[in-house]
Amino acid sequence: MSSDLQDYFDALERLKERGEKINNDSVSREAGRKPGSIKKSRPEFDFLRSEIKKAAGKSSPSGDETKRKDALAELREKLAVAEAKIISGYSREISLLRQIRKLRVELVALKGGSVVPLRAKLD
Known part of the structure; x- marks a missing residue:
């Protein structure tokens, strides 16, 4: 086998080892030759x-x-579901905070005081 042809085979093996895309042009470039040097006419x-x-x-x-691509699509889908759950959780938290504020205001109005304790004292 000629030295030039051996260069091409060595280049092919290197591309296989690295897991790169393999075609005539990539093998030519890896062998240090111009793309298109592996001709069908030869x-x-x-x-x-x-x-x-x-x-x-x-x-x-x-x-x-x-x-x-399948794994990426699956991860994106999981991310979208997680984001939806987070947004839903934030919405629920905001709703509950508004309800707590409303109830505190009502409690203050009913008791006639101006400060609402956070914890009830045990008597």
Whole structure:
């Protein structure tokens, strides 16, 4: 095998190890050559092209991307549910605080005092 062809195969292995997208151009760039240097018209690249196709099928980032996108969508959905619960909780708290204030004002009016104790004293 020529040294140039070996560079391409070494580049293919490096891309596999890193889990990067694999195609003819990425292998060419990794080998230090110009994109498009792996030509269909050159029979010496037939085996290399077949190996690139195999590697592209196995390490297809589209499968990983699909899993990541699904996981991201699931996390976003959980986040939306959590945000809705938080907003609902804040609304409930504000409503209860308003009710407490209203009841304190009524209690002060009924007792005739100006200060409402927070805790009742035990007698």
